[in-house]
Amino acid sequence: MCRIKVESVTKEYPLGKTIVHALRGVDLTVQTGDFMSVVGASGSGKTTLLNIIGCVDEATSGSVKIGDEEITEMKDKKLTDLRLYKIGFIFQTFNLIPVLNIRENVEFPLLLMKNLKRSEINKRTEKLIDQVGIKEFIKHRPSELSGGQRQRVAIARALVTNPEIVLADEPTANLDSETGNMILELMKELNIREKTTFIFSTHDPDVIKYASKVVRIKDGLISDQEA
C-alpha cells in the first residue's frame, strides 16, 4: 500500500544573493513497511527530502501525500498533529530533551497526545524501553548515557506513538560502527515486527545493506532507485 507519494517536489532557498536548488523535481513513492535508505553525498538533498516528507520543511513546489493527505497545503497546527500521530523521528544527534530522564523522554510524545490514559502511556513506554534494551537506565538523564544508548532512547521515543512512518536522518553517523549496526538491526527488527515504514538517510555504504529499498540522490534529483 502506498504510504508516501512525492511528485515533482522542488526546494529552493536563498543563500546570500544566490538561490540554492536543494531539490529539483523529485518523484518518489514509499510503500507501507518499506525499509528505505536515501543515499547521497553531503549537500545532495537527502536531508531536505526527509524534512519535507516529515512535514518539518515546506516544499517550494510539487506535491507530497502521506496516505491520502496532501501535506503541502496544511497549516502548522495540523502538520504538528500529523507529525505527532503518524511520524516518528530519529535524529543524527539524538535530540533528547536534556532535562527529562530516559523514561520521560520516551513518554514525551504520548503526553502531548490527548485522551491517552496514564496506564496506556506507562504500558507503551515500558514496552518500548524494554524493546530497545535500556530498561536499566530508565531514571538516567541523557547526559549520563553513551551515544548508542541515547540513540536507542531516540528510537523508543520515535516508535512509542506507533507511527506509520519513521524518518531517520543519518541515525548512525555519530555512532561507532558496532553500535551503528546494533541500532540498524534494532530498526530492522521493529520494521519487520511492527510493519513500520522506515526511511533513513545515509552516505555510509555499510548502512545501505540493511535497506530493502535504496534511493540515490544527486544534486537534488533522484538518480537511481533499487529494491
Next chain:
Amino acid sequence: MRLIYKIAVRNLLRHKRRSIAVGLVIFIGAFFMTLGNGAIGGMEKGMEFNIVKGIMSDITIMPAEIKNDNLISSLADLTNIERYKEVKKIIKRQNDVHKFLFTLFGSAVMLDISTQGSSNDIEDIILWGVDFDEYREMYGENMDIIEGEAPEKGEKGILINKTLRDRIYNLHNIWLLPENGSLVKENLTSEALAAYDSLKTRNDLVLMGITGSTTSTDVRVPVKGIFKYKQINELVGNYYNFIDIETARECLGYITAADMITDLPEEDQRLLNSVDDEANLFSDNPVSESNFYENPEHKSDDNLKSNKKENVTHDYNTETFNLGRINVKQGESPEIASERINLAFKEANLDKFVRAVPWRRSWSMISGFIGAVGSGLMIFINCIFFAAILMIANTMSMAAMERTGEIGTMRVIGAQKRFTSGMFIAETSFLSFIFGGLGILSGIVAIIAFNVMDIRTASPFLQFAFGGNVFRPILEINGIITCIVQLAVIPLLGLIYPVLVARRIRPIDAMTRN
C-alpha cells in the same frame, strides 16, 4: 500542564545563572514596587491627614457668586455667606460630614512693616479669622504654639506662623514677638541670631484688609503667639495665620458682632421709638428719668443692669463668615460629599448663596504639587517596571534562542506552539512567584524598617513626597494586591517578545542546528 511545569522547573534548575539573573530582576522590581507603593500610600495618607484634614480641609464652602474655585486667587472677592444659619443646618445634617468650621478668610497689608526695613515690597499676610476654641476642636493637635499663646475667647490677637515671621525678618529686619514675650534663641533664624543684640522687635501689627471694596479698616492687633504646624509647616506656613474673628471682621470690612443690632427689651424699644417720634419728643409728656422709673419694670436697678449687660454680650457666632471648612468622615470622598452638599443646598434654595468645593479644586496649587510628586513617584515605579520588563524580555529571548534545538525538537516530535509558549510562561511564573514573593516580603520588611527608623526631613519637596515631615510608607492590603498584580503583569509583558521568539522557532530549525 504537568509536563510543562516539570520541564519549566527543571530548565530553571539547569540554567541556574540565567534563572538567578531573571529572578533578581523580578526581586528588585517587586521590592521597589512594594516600597514605592508603600511610599505612595504613605504620601497619600500623610497628605490626607497632615495637609488636607489637618490644615486645608476636605471641602470648602464658599459664596456662590465666587466662580473661581481657587481660594487664593479668589481671596479679595470673597463675600459674606448669606443665610449662614440655614447653610450650617444643612451641613450638620450630612452623614458624611465629620466636622466643620466657619471662618473669615482674607488677606491684609501689614502697614507698618511694609514701610520699614530694607525691602520696598508691600508685605501682605493671609488671615484666617477663627474662633480659636472651635479651630482647636476641629483640627486637634496639628499645631505647636512655640511662643506666646492663642488668644482667649473674645480676646483680640493674632497667631503668626513661624515661616511668616522668618520671612518678615529676612525682608524687613523686624522680629515679631508675642505680647510680653522675650527672644527665644532656638527659634531665631541664623541671621536673626547673628544680630541678636541689635534685633528690632515688635509685638503688634497694623493690618489693612485687602478687599474687593474699599471698606476695610486699619486695625492694630497684638501678636499673641507664634506657631508652626507639626507637619509640612515650611510648605503651608505662609498661607496660615490666625486672627480672632472679630478683628478679622473689622479688618476685612465685614459687620462685626459688636456692630450687630441686638434685641432690645420691649420697654427700651418703646423708649427708642418715642425718642424717634418727634411728636412725642415735643409733647407734653416727654420721656424723662422720672416717668421712666414710674414703670414698675424699670424700678429695679438690677433689672436695668442686667438689660445693659445683655446689650454688651457679643455673639461671635454671627452670620459674618465668608468661608466654611468641612472635613468628611474617614473613607468618604470629598468630591462625592461636595456633590451631596451642593445637592442639599439646591434643594433648600441655598445654591444661589453658597457652594461646596472639594480641596483638590479649592487648593488647586497644593493639589497640583501633590499630584506632581505622586506622578514623580509613579514614574519612578514605572521606570522600574519598564526596566524589569526589558531585562526579562532580553534574558528570556536569549534563553529562547539558546534553546532553539530543544524547542525545535519538541516541535518536530509534535509539540504545538502553545506548548513552547507555556514553557516560557511557566518558567517565568515560577521565578515571579519565588523571587517576586521574596521581593514583596523584603519590601514589607523595608517598609517596617523605614517606619522604625523615623526618617525626617525639612525639605519642602521631600515633605510633599513623604506626605509630612516623616517618611512613613504604609502597608495596605490594596498596595500589596497592586504589587502582586504588577508582579503578574511585568513577567507577562516581559515575556511577549521571548514567547514570540520561541513560537517562531520552526521544527526545521532543530534540524539545521544539528
